[in-house]
Amino acid sequence: xxxxxxxxxxxxxGEIPISGAKNAALTLLPCxxxxxxxxxxxxxxxxxxxxxxxHLLNQLGVSITVEGSKxxxxxxxxxxxxxxxxxxxxxxxxxxxMRASILVLGPLLARAGEATVSLPGGCxxxxxxxxxxxxxxxxxxxxxxxxxxxxxxxxxKGGLVGGRITFPIVSVGATxxxxxxAVLAKGTxxxxxxxxxxxxxxxxxxxxxxxxxIEGLRTDTLTIRGKDKLHGATYAVMPDRxxxxxxxxxxxxxxxxxxLGGARRETMPAILxxxxxxxxxxxxxxxxxxxxANGEIKPLTLSTAPYPAFPxxxxxxxxxxxxxxxxxxxxxxxxxxxxxxHVPELNRxxxxIEVRGRSAVVRGVKALTGAPxxxxxxxxxxxxxxxxxxxxxxxxxxxVYHLDRGYERLEEKLQAVGADIERASDG
Ligand code: EPZ
Numbered sequence: 001x002x003x004x005x006x007x008x009x010x011x012x013x014g015e016i017p018i019s020g021a022k023n024a025a026l027t028l029l030p031c032x033x034x035x036x037x038x039x040x041x042x043x044x045x046x047x048x049x050x051x052x053x054x055h056l057l058n059q060l061g062v063s064i065t066v067e068g069s070k071x072x073x074x075x076x077x078x079x080x081x082x083x084x085x086x087x088x089x090x091x092x093x094x095x096x097x098m099r100a101s102i103l104v105l106g107p108l109l110a111r112a113g114e115a116t117v118s119l120p121g122g123c124x125x126x127x128x129x130x131x132x133x134x135x136x137x138x139x140x141x142x143x144x145x146x147x148x149x150x151x152x153x154x155x156x157k158g159g160l161v162g163g164r165i166t167f168p169i170v171s172v173g174a175t176x177x178x179x180x181x182a183v184l185a186k187g188t189x190x191x192x193x194x195x196x197x198x199x200x201x202x203x204x205x206x207x208x209x210x211x212x213x214i215e216g217l218r219t220d221t222l223t224i225r226g227k228d229k230l231h232g233a234t235y236a237v238m239p240d241r242x243x244x245x246x247x248x249x250x251x252x253x254x255x256x257x258x259x260l261g262g263a264r265r266e267t268m269p270a271i272l273x274x275x276x277x278x279x280x281x282x283x284x285x286x287x288x289x290x291x292x293a294n295g296e297i298k299p300l301t302l303s304t305a306p307y308p309a310f311p312x313x314x315x316x317x318x319x320x321x322x323x324x325x326x327x328x329x330x331x332x333x334x335x336x337x338x339x340x341x342h343v344p345e346l347n348r349x350x351x352x353i354e355v356r357g358r359s360a361v362v363r364g365v366k367a368l369t370g371a372p373x374x375x376x377x378x379x380x381x382x383x384x385x386x387x388x389x390x391x392x393x394x395x396x397x398x399x400v401y402h403l404d405r406g407y408e409r410l411e412e413k414l415q416a417v418g419a420d421i422e423r424a425s426d427g
Contacts, residue, residue, distance in 0.1 A: 004397040004411060006388035007420040008370055012256035014417035015288070018244045018263045019045040019074050019408040020237035023313075024202040026100040027176045028237060029053045031206055032062050032080035033107035034184060037232030039210070040079045044237055045408045048401070052098045054078070059094070060104065061086025074408060081232075085112040092118035092149060099123060102130055102173060105153060106181035109142055113155040119146070124377040126336040132167055132174035139163040140178075140185050162187030162226055170195045170306035175222075176203055183212040185226040194222045197307040198267040202238045209233035239264055242313045243407060245271040246382050248291040249317045250414065252280045253324060253390040255295030258417055261288045270310040274302060274318060278325065299327035299364060304335050316342045316383035323351035324390060325364035332359045342380035345373040349387050349395065370395040375402040382407065389419055398426075 020043035029050070032039040044050055054064050061084055067077035088108050095101040099120035108115035122128050130151070134144045137153060140160040145152040162185045165178050175195040180203070182189035194200065196218060204214045204222070210233045213225040244263035251258035252275060265272060265284060272282050272289070278300055281292040300322060304312040312335040322329040323346055333339045340360055343353045349371050352363040370393030375381035381402040388395030397403075400423065403410055411421045 001398065001426050002400045003424045003426060004385060004400050004403070005422050005424055006370070006385065006395045006397070008389050008391040008393065008395060010254065010389070010418050010420055012251050012254045012258050012389070012414070012417040012419060015259040015261050016247045016413050016417055017074055017261040018239045018247075018288070021045070021199060021202070021240035021242070022047055022049060022406050023172070023242070024199040024237050025050050026053055027103055027199060027203045028206050028235065029057060029080065030104045030107045031180065031203070031210065032057060033060065033082050033085065033104065033111050034180065035210060035230040035232055036081075036083050038079050038081045039232055040077065040234040042077050042234065042236040043075045044078050045240065046074070046076060047406060047408055048404045049098055049100065049406070052094065053100065056090060056094045056101050056104065059087060060090070060108070082111070088112050088115050090115070090117040095120050099128060100173070102133060103176055103180070105133060105151065106137065106177035106179075109137060109153050109155050110160055110181045110184040113159060115151070115153045117151050119149050119151060124341060125339045130174070132169070132171045133177045136165045136167070136174055136178040137181055139165045140181055140189065158186065160185035162189040162224070165189065165191045167191070167193040172197050172200065175200055179203060179207065179214070179222060179224065182224040182226060183207050183214070183230060187226055189224045189226065191222040191224070192220070194220050195306060196220055198238060198241060206233065206235040209235050238267065241267040241271065242311065244268060244289070245314045246317045246386070246407070247413070248275055248280070249321045249386050250389055251291040252278065252293040252297060253321045253386050255293050256417070257290065257292040259285060259288045259290050263289045265289055269308050271314055274300060274310060278321065297321055297325040297364070299325040299329040301330045303332035312336060312339060313379055315339060316379040317386055319343070319353065319360065319362055320346060320383040320386040322362045323353065323365060323368065323387065325362070327364055329362040329364070330359060331362060334358060341376040342383040345380070345384055346387055348373060349391055351387070367392055369393055372396045372398065375399040378402050378406045385410070389414070
């Protein structure tokens, strides 16, 4: 397994190009199943999860061609075509490694009338149930059976039928599965209390480009008039707001000045307002958003919640930044039940953080000290990298495969703005 080695204390200066959004890519890829025509996706990030999803789609009969690109280019152009659906089974050995595989459930049901998908199981940050996905599909007429660790879903003979789906809590994935199923259902579907994350809007825009009839984009009520068929399209993945937020924290924690190239302000309201409240300077510039800091971080009280509130995927990164604030911050994680595994590792670097149930009290310290630390999940890994960038001395982050799931060429992007960071292989 690889390690990331960081020698901290350097101010970051320069531009970091923001890649296509992982969480948009992972819901756009399965859209290829909804038509027998080619779907071309541009600006796809080079990430382990994108590759794994491509492998799963291959198994389902989707042909994939990747346009040649120079090694230094970020992002890829991928053309996917499901002329026929060769299989409707998403096996355990793939789903267990990438829970987003559950997002083939809706499209397979819509296109092929059936799907057998391994239950994704929990992960490091929580048990991650899929009951809301299944209830939503039942509202569209699907029959759901759970056997031997698999979900077996079957559409009615004539195909899925439009219905009313009211989510009791906001779920990004369940909204995505419902949306992808509804676009080919007979009749009209209304999805209430839909997630409003920008990645959902990206999905809806791609589906509309494929001929779907969807109203209510960016709102919590989506109305979908089902079509008999969708056609192919070309669609560019939105820039990754969480990657952008993560590198904004890198500028803040090192007292640097970084241009987030291609970042879209309108997709990251709570992230940018959180940075501003922490005393970080945020300014629009041609080509992106400039993040500048003078080394002074103000403490914050923040709670994660569904979009447009402060995103759970930024909690660990903000915690690393607030570990060096002039005062005590209070962070509350309201989405996942176990998303504080970065805390013990940050404390080993000299942070003073105490977890109390769903909240973490972060008492700012003067400095962090580099140490060997262990990544446990994607965003926790990034918080350790951020702490290492600011810490005195050397930090070694082990199990960086977590990072490779969500950050395209991280060390290259950080080296380009002055970080002393490298990847070492454990052989
Ligand atoms: C998506 O996960 C993202 N993943 C997550 O990003 C993100 O943290 C999460 O949304 C919240 O924004 C992708 O898009 C691939 P949810 P998802 O359904 O869809 C509960 C990252 O770091 N719930 O919105 O799985 C669930 O347990 C990853 O990039 C049910 O109870 O999240 C959680 O408490 C991590 N039943 C809450 O809802 C269900 O059927 C929100 O989960 C589904 C969810």
